[in-house]
Amino acid sequence: GAGGSATNDGGAGLAQALGARLLDGEGRELPPGGGPLARLARIDVSALDTRLRESAIVVAADVRNPLCGATGASLMYGAQKGADEPTAQRLDAALAHYAEIVRRDLGIDIANVPGAGAAGGLAAGLIAFCGATVRSGFEVVAEAAGLQQRLAGAAAVVTGEGRLDRQTGFGKTTAGVAEMAREAGKRVVAVVGSVADDEAVNAFDAVFAIVPRLASLEEAMARAAGLVEDRAEEAGRWLGSRPERG
Structure with a gap:
């Protein structure tokens, strides 16, 4: 389930915890957080556990927002997490850059997927690095109930x-x-x-x-x-x- 979160990093922290390396132009690993993603130059997933791609992972997202843009994770929900308008704009630009590098290096478009912006973009990271699909959290719970x-x-x-x-x-x-x-x-x-x-x-x-x-x-x-x-x-x-x- 991807709902409220204190993070706004597009799932980058999750990816790093699972073994992915997010590197800057000097080949150094980026520190945690959404802001540093503006410096992302290359993604190395060679150390990711292959079982992630062999598993069927479904993300129950509480919103349909995309990762980036006016209705994306940063501009729609950043203020809830303490980001003022300039900070939210910078975070949105960083996530847009991150999405472009994901598309280039992994061949996966995460920028405009409905629900990818859930939990500060955690859903986007699960799509990119774990091959997850996103479903409406409401629909999942409604079906179960x-x-x-x-x-x-x-x-x-x-x-x-x-x-x-x-x-x-x-x-x-x-x-x-x-x-x-x-x-x-x-x-x-x-x-x-x-x-x-x-x-x-x-x-x-x-x-x-x-x-x-x-x-x-x-x-x-x-x-x-x-x-x-x-x-x-x-x-x-x-x-x-x-x-x-x-």
Whole structure:
């Protein structure tokens, strides 16, 4: 599973731990991290365990973002990991360069694969060095839980997330639940901490957020349990006042 991470190195650290050598123009191994990838000149995979390529590795990714670009690992999620805008731009450029060297030396395109940007690009590294394939983490869990079958007998669906924002539509669980519920003809509502993107709301029949009613996020966190209960009660009343889809 590739979800939240504190790293943003395109899976380079994973590759080095498995035996790959990432070398600069002087033939020296790069230090860990995403920034040094801007100096990557050559990749040596001769020491990688061949069993990696003989194994079927599936990455369950929590998002559909590519590795690079405006919706890639650095520019979309870098701020969550402490990167300011200039740093995120540098990291994105470093990952784009890394992807080009991977394409040249390994013959694998990782720059634009949906989901390759998951976990700071960890999924991209698994594709490049382990021959992995990427699947939606939501789909993997939904299949294991038999969610589609469970929806068939449901009158409505309630889901939730800490914050509805631009990232929600890139494969997050709430978006997946909403899409599956709509396909099944079920009403779907979300109980969330806050809403940071108006378009994200459109995936649901109704959204109930706790933060807009309060003075601060700190207050919301301190009273989270009771506030979620209140919004869930509102959601229940909303559902009860509207007919089921026929």
